[in-house]
Amino acid sequence: MSSNSVKTSDRTVSQVAEELYLKCIRCGKCLSVCPVYRETRIETMSPRGKVALYRAIGEADLEISEIYANKFYTCLMCEACREVCPSGVELDVILSRSRADLAHSGLLPLLLQQLSTVIVNAGNISDEDNVQRLGWTENMASRPVGLDYSGQVEMTYFVGCVSSLFPASYRIPQSLVGILEKAGVNYALLGGEERCCGYPLLLNGESERALEMARHNVEAVRATGAPQVVMSCPSCYHMWTHTYPEMLGDDALAGIDILHETEMLAELARAGRLRFKPWPATVTYHDSCDLGRKSGIFEAPREVLRAIPELELVEMADHHGHSLCCGGGGNLETYNRELAQALPARRLRQAQDAGASTIVVSCQQCKRTLAGAARREKMRIRVTDLAEVVAEQLEEPHA
Amino acid sequence: MLDPKIVAELESVVGEQFVLTTPEDLIAYSYDATFTSAKPDLIVLPANTQQVSEVLKVANREIIPVVTRGMGSGLAAGSIPFGGGIVLALTRMDRLLEIDRDNMMATAEAGIIASELADAVAREGYLYPPDPTSDSYSTLGGNIACNAGGARCLKYGITGHYVMALEVVLADGRIMRLGGKATKNVTGYDLVHLIVGSEGTLAVVTEATVRFIAAPETERMAQAFFPKLVDAGRAINAVLASGANPSMIEIMDETAIRSVEEFLHMGLPLDIEAILLIQTDGDEADATRGIEIAAEICRQNGATEVQVAATPQERKDMWLARGSISGSLGRIRPNKLGEDVTVPHSAIPEMIARIKDISAKHDLPIVIFGHAGDGNLHPNILFDKRDPEESHRVEAAVGDLFRASVEMGGSLSGEHGVGVLKKPYLELALGPIAVEMQKRIKQAWDPNNILNPGKIFD
Numbered sequence: 028m029s030s031n032s033v034k035t036s037d038r039t040v041s042q043v044a045e046e047l048y049l050k051c052i053r054c055g056k057c058l059s060v061c062p063v064y065r066e067t068r069i070e071t072m073s074p075r076g077k078v079a080l081y082r083a084i085g086e087a088d089l090e091i092s093e094i095y096a097n098k099f100y101t102c103l104m105c106e107a108c109r110e111v112c113p114s115g116v117e118l119d120v121i122l123s124r125s126r127a128d129l130a131h132s133g134l135l136p137l138l139l140q141q142l143s144t145v146i147v148n149a150g151n152i153s154d155e156d157n158v159q160r161l162g163w164t165e166n167m168a169s170r171p172v173g174l175d176y177s178g179q180v181e182m183t184y185f186v187g188c189v190s191s192l193f194p195a196s197y198r199i200p201q202s203l204v205g206i207l208e209k210a211g212v213n214y215a216l217l218g219g220e221e222r223c224c225g226y227p228l229l230l231n232g233e234s235e236r237a238l239e240m241a242r243h244n245v246e247a248v249r250a251t252g253a254p255q256v257v258m259s260c261p262s263c264y265h266m267w268t269h270t271y272p273e274m275l276g277d278d279a280l281a282g283i284d285i286l287h288e289t290e291m292l293a294e295l296a297r298a299g300r301l302r303f304k305p306w307p308a309t310v311t312y313h314d315s316c317d318l319g320r321k322s323g324i325f326e327a328p329r330e331v332l333r334a335i336p337e338l339e340l341v342e343m344a345d346h347h348g349h350s351l352c353c354g355g356g357g358n359l360e361t362y363n364r365e366l367a368q369a370l371p372a373r374r375l376r377q378a379q380d381a382g383a384s385t386i387v388v389s390c391q392q393c394k395r396t397l398a399g400a401a402r403r404e405k406m407r408i409r410v411t412d413l414a415e416v417v418a419e420q421l422e423e424p425h426a
Numbered sequence: 427m428l429d430p431k432i433v434a435e436l437e438s439v440v441g442e443q444f445v446l447t448t449p450e451d452l453i454a455y456s457y458d459a460t461f462t463s464a465k466p467d468l469i470v471l472p473a474n475t476q477q478v479s480e481v482l483k484v485a486n487r488e489i490i491p492v493v494t495r496g497m498g499s500g501l502a503a504g505s506i507p508f509g510g511g512i513v514l515a516l517t518r519m520d521r522l523l524e525i526d527r528d529n530m531m532a533t534a535e536a537g538i539i540a541s542e543l544a545d546a547v548a549r550e551g552y553l554y555p556p557d558p559t560s561d562s563y564s565t566l567g568g569n570i571a572c573n574a575g576g577a578r579c580l581k582y583g584i585t586g587h588y589v590m591a592l593e594v595v596l597a598d599g600r601i602m603r604l605g606g607k608a609t610k611n612v613t614g615y616d617l618v619h620l621i622v623g624s625e626g627t628l629a630v631v632t633e634a635t636v637r638f639i640a641a642p643e644t645e646r647m648a649q650a651f652f653p654k655l656v657d658a659g660r661a662i663n664a665v666l667a668s669g670a671n672p673s674m675i676e677i678m679d680e681t682a683i684r685s686v687e688e689f690l691h692m693g694l695p696l697d698i699e700a701i702l703l704i705q706t707d708g709d710e711a712d713a714t715r716g717i718e719i720a721a722e723i724c725r726q727n728g729a730t731e732v733q734v735a736a737t738p739q740e741r742k743d744m745w746l747a748r749g750s751i752s753g754s755l756g757r758i759r760p761n762k763l764g765e766d767v768t769v770p771h772s773a774i775p776e777m778i779a780r781i782k783d784i785s786a787k788h789d790l791p792i793v794i795f796g797h798a799g800d801g802n803l804h805p806n807i808l809f810d811k812r813d814p815e816e817s818h819r820v821e822a823a824v825g826d827l828f829r830a831s832v833e834m835g836g837s838l839s840g841e842h843g844v845g846v847l848k849k850p851y852l853e854l855a856l857g858p859i860a861v862e863m864q865k866r867i868k869q870a871w872d873p874n875n876i877l878n879p880g881k882i883f884d
């Protein structure tokens with residue numbers, strides 16, 4: 028392994044690794060799938076462009092700077108580029124290492140610094156008092172059982188910041204606890220003890236800060252004594268299943284089975300614990316980057332949808348591993364809101380082209396961005412989370 | 427560095443944010459899909475033809491080189507600004523302007539991604555046949571400037587066969603329309619097809635009208651495994667001579683197979699020397715009969731196994747392997763020089779043998795894949811640019827390749843163009859008089875030599 032540690036002015040960029048960039052033969056295939064490139068059509072913003080910049084640092088042809096930072100933070104970290112790269116360039120590594128180098132060199136853009144401070148101080152992404160995490164429970168007909176859990180708990184529900192704190196997403200956790208209760212699962216909620224999973228910090232390039240979050244959350248989940256933890260947020264899920272073990276060591280999570288909402292719903296459906304009413308509709312499923320491409324969960328949500336009578340499931344032009352990011356990834360929404368908001372319309376058009384009247388997601392961030400775009404662009408398409416679909420389609424349990 | 431006054435003038439034409447000058451931008455616009463690179467002084471991203479015209483007026487007045495660029499997927503270093511100057515990137519001009527069903531023609535701005543045009547035509551139920559493997563990461567303008575081909579060209583012809591009309595901007599900034607929707611037109615010289623394949627040296631293409639055709643009812647695909655590469659070569663000829671009427675015959679040699687298998691893990695056999703991928707189309711009966719004939723011929727010519735795709739998805743999977751070869755070669759060596767010599771059908775088996783000899787002689791891995799059915803083999807030499815001795819051997823091998831092709835009545839380039847990489851061999855292929863006549867054309871169109879100077883010839 029050869030890597031040059033490059034000294035640029037007073038900043039040291041660690042480990043620009045030759046073997047990471049030499050594989051790029053610059054064919055340009057990544058341009059065809061990059062949502063940011065497809066919108067801007069500017070090479071400097073493209074994955075191939077970023078590899079070239081990274082390489083230029085390695086070859087001492089460029090120094091990292093605010094401009095360099097701008098290019099690397101103008102990215103959804105959706106990894107569609109890595110997925111299609113025939114040459115096997117590990118773009119995920121290049122992109123995340125570059126952000127880490129930038130953050131360590133004091134080049135984290137101001138808006139992202141602010142995000143970071145908020146998360147560290149408040150424990151969530153929206154600078155609310157962390158006890159406000161239970162806001163979503165307030166207008167429910169009955170108080171979720173999981174708030175007053177006792178005895179042997181089967182499962183902890185880790186709600187995630189977006190679902191907890193953004194009113195437009197409240198229906199997701201509300202639906203999920205409804206399903207858990209109907210299915211008779213004894214579950215626990217963490218309330219103010221839950222903190223941001225640390226993913227936005229990791230995306231910033233600040234893994235040390237993310238580590239603090241990881242430690243706290245694992246302890247909080249352990250405290251419930253439940254052998255399983257379920258998340259409706261794919262980013263939390265990806266963090267727990269991929270990054271936490273890397274950061275804390277595999278042992279730290281021993282004895283905790285981590286599930287995404289879609290896996291849990293598929294399992295419940297398989298076990299006959301969910302019975303659905305028919306829904307005569309043409310529906311498409313949007314794979315989120317963190318759950319699909321990055322975590323490899325494609326079939327569970329589709330299995331649940333197929334279990335609903337009369338529902339016709341169609342695929343969009345880009346699906347499964349090649350799914351098109353909704354625009355909500357990579358902290359781009361914080362860093363460059365205008366660009367991030369321009370991205371989801373393409374995805375909605377794909378859904379319409381596929382003939383779908385509803386696009387089902389299993390990510391509250393995707394729901395927020397896609398639903399927002401549908402509203403702005405006045406497109407007639409419904410965006411809803413799988414948990415909401417299931418809650419709506421559930422037959423009342425037999426007495 | 428360009429005079430700040432000129433930069434300001436360009437900014438006033440396209441808007442400040444569309445004149446790129448940071449070191450990052452210069453790096454990102456310094457390369458195409460070859461192993462070469464050179465930085466421009468700046469990049470201009472025009473939004474429309476009028477802006478292109480204004481930019482060229484400035485450049486022509488100040489004698490600044492203008493290198494037109496699509497998506498930089500070129501394989502001849504055609505869009506690399508070796509002499510600095512302005513890179514004129516047309517990617518923002520990507521609107522589909524019209525689909526004219528009555529005349530069966532589509533009109534779009536030059537910067538549209540080629541596959542987006544083809545998809546739009548397909549949504550109307552028609553076929554725009556040119557299908558370079560890079561069609562989702564190259565522009566219509568780039569396809570026209572290089573006269574791009576593709577797998578389907580065996581039956582349907584290349585980009586130029588579909589171009590009906592162009593809007594171009596001349597070196598001095600004048601805007602000119604060429605051709606039209608009339609299907610027969612011999613009024614004067616055929617300037618449309620002078621621009622096709624001119625690699626950005628005569629004019630900037632800003633808009634094009636291309637024709638499309640009725641889509642065949644169905645397609646069939648088969649892949650045949652050959653223990654011996656030469657047998658595959660012979661089978662190509664036999665299939666062409668049969669009544670199978672294939673729409674494509676693609677070849678992948680041993681190294682190509684290994685390279686894609688490492689990327690895709692499709693379970694391709696690693697103990698054979700070649701795979702032929704054959705497609706037929708037409709109505710059910712024709713396509714099926716064709717593929718059966720082709721399969722039988724492959725078996726007779728030494729294929730140990732022939733698989734016929736049963737579903738559209740299986741067809742897609744088969745093609746995925748072929749479509750991924752070029753990009754996957756970076757797994758083997760950091761650099762590749764992809765040539766695209768094209769020989770007459772009859773010479774295909776011999777050319778394959780000659781390429782293997784050249785590979786052995788210069789001790790360089792040369793991968794063979796590509797649109798074999800039209801004689802357009804893609805010998806890709808794999809090497810490491812950082813090793814000067816190896817780079818030397820690459821040059822010698824390239825010379826041998828081109829000589830072999832020309833000796834057999836073939837061309838230097840079937841579809842990628844001359845750019846700078848094949849420039850030294852132009853006279854070998856065309857002879858001195860033809861080169862001289864081309865230079866005079868260039869001189870007439872671009873007297874100040876600002877449009878992509880140093881490309882095709884000096």
Ligand SMILES: Cc1cc2nc3c(=O)[nH]c(=O)nc-3n(C[C@H](O)[C@H](O)[C@H](O)COP(=O)(O)OP(=O)(O)OC[C@H]3O[C@@H](n4cnc5c(N)ncnc54)[C@H](O)[C@@H]3O)c2cc1C
Pocket residue numbers: 053054055458459493494495496497498499500501503504505516536537557558559560563564565566567568569570571572573574575576577625626627629630631632752753841842878881
């Ligand atoms: C993996 C891979 C597979 C490929 N497969 C094929 C294939 O199957 N068939 C094939 O033919 N090619 C193929 N190519 C080569 C390449 O994609 C084509 O040559 C393509 O047409 C280039 O288009 P571009 O938009 O990327 O142009 P660029 O690379 O940006 O430019 C190429 C040339 O065209 C000129 N140019 C671009 N736009 C214009 C314009 N609007 N007006 C005037 N001049 C212009 C440039 O100056 C330059 O000389 C492949 C390349 C790769 C990397």
